[in-house]
Amino acid sequence: MYNDILLFNCTIAHALINCHKNTLTEEEAVRLLEPIPGRDYRYIISENYQNIYYTAAENEIIDIAVQNIQNLPLNQQACAYYVLFQSCMIKRPFNLFHRNNLNLRTNFTSAKFGNKVTWEQSFKDLFVKFTRELNEFQPDEDCNYTISNQSALNCQLRADLVYIDTPYFSKANKGTITYHNRYHFLEGLMHYGDIIPAINFNKVNREINIGCNREFEQRGTYLDELESLIRIHQDSIIALSYTTEGYPDVETIRNIIARYKPNTQVYSLGKHSFALNRHNAERCEVLILGR
Numbered sequence: 001m002y003n004d005i006l007l008f009n010c011t012i013a014h015a016l017i018n019c020h021k022n023t024l025t026e027e028e029a030v031r032l033l034e035p036i037p038g039r040d041y042r043y044i045i046s047e048n049y050q051n052i053y054y055t056a057a058e059n060e061i062i063d064i065a066v067q068n069i070q071n072l073p074l075n076q077q078a079c080a081y082y083v084l085f086q087s088c089m090i091k092r093p094f095n096l097f098h099r100n101n102l103n104l105r106t107n108f109t110s111a112k113f114g115n116k117v118t119w120e121q122s123f124k125d126l127f128v129k130f131t132r133e134l135n136e137f138q139p140d141e142d143c144n145y146t147i148s149n150q151s152a153l154n155c156q157l158r159a160d161l162v163y164i165d166t167p168y169f170s171k172a173n174k175g176t177i178t179y180h181n182r183y184h185f186l187e188g189l190m191h192y193g194d195i196i197p198a199i200n201f202n203k204v205n206r207e208i209n210i211g212c213n214r215e216f217e218q219r220g221t222y223l224d225e226l227e228s229l230i231r232i233h234q235d236s237i238i239a240l241s242y243t244t245e246g247y248p249d250v251e252t253i254r255n256i257i258a259r260y261k262p263n264t265q266v267y268s269l270g271k272h273s274f275a276l277n278r279h280n281a282e283r284c285e286v287l288i289l290g291r
């Protein structure tokens with residue numbers, strides 16, 4: 001079972017765990033980039049996101065690909081969204097959508113800088129690459145794992161073991177960027193026809209207000225929300241991913257789980273810095289296990 005509040009993540013999960021290999025072939029994926037003759041297309045991204053995240057030619061490809069994907073059967077749709085989302089993310093500086101920094105990409109001229117090469121790969125090449133990767137990873141047969149698109153505190157699913165990986169706050173950076181700020185554009189693409197009334201034109205990155213949520217996203221309420229979540233699943237084994245650079249610290253999180261699970265231990269999974277972020281060099285990933 002999988003649960004996430006953002007539909008685009010649930011769609012990625014569906015493609016990865018429920019769809020069999022070659023649900024979408026490389027040829028089928030590449031065809032999604034071309035308009036179907038005789039069909040009328042809308043150009044919502046082209047018309048509302050000039051010079052924000054992608055070039056004009058790329059915006060047009062995104063408009064066409066999304067509308068072609070909407071016509072596919074459900075499992076193929078999930079695979080195609082997966083491929084589109086990976087391609088959209090890899091073309092973005094820092095893989096995110098919280099800033100309108102297309103210029104960082106287009107003004108960067110050094111051919112030696114690896115990201116420049118990645119950013120400028122064509123959607124066609126990226127679609128081939130990510131479809132191939134997906135087909136290598138997927139199971140041989142379709143599966144029917146439950147995918148749920150709920151706030152974690154409303155999710156009714158129960159399991160023997162519950163793996164929790166909430167958003168993190170950084171100890172060092174007091175910013176308030178939420179998951180929604182970072183990935184709103186992909187959530188918007190899942191709701192293509194609803195994008196225009198949801199665009200926040202007061203924000204320079206034209207954030208799309210679909211799927212916003214404050215739960216687990218505010219320092220002041222995080223611990224209470226985490227405790228509520230642990231309480232809901234107190235009869236299950238709890239496995240929670242965390243980081244030594246997170247706020248609150250690992251010991252505080254461990255103590256909350258220990259209130260409900262007498263045998264609670266922290267396992268270090270070693271250093272795990274984020275790419276492009278040297279300040280995180282000492283960051284260790286931990287797994288807190290409550291039994």
Ligand SMILES: C[S@@+](CC[C@H](N)C(=O)[O-])C[C@H]1O[C@@H](n2cnc3c(N)ncnc32)[C@H](O)[C@@H]1O
Nearest residue numbers: 004005006009150151152165166167179215216
């Ligand atoms: C640190 S990420 C988890 C990443 C995931 N474990 C993986 O490896 O891809 C946190 C996830 O929590 C989701 N999320 C944020 N608030 C949530 C909420 N209230 N209920 C359910 N999911 C939420 C975000 O959409 C995001 O996918």
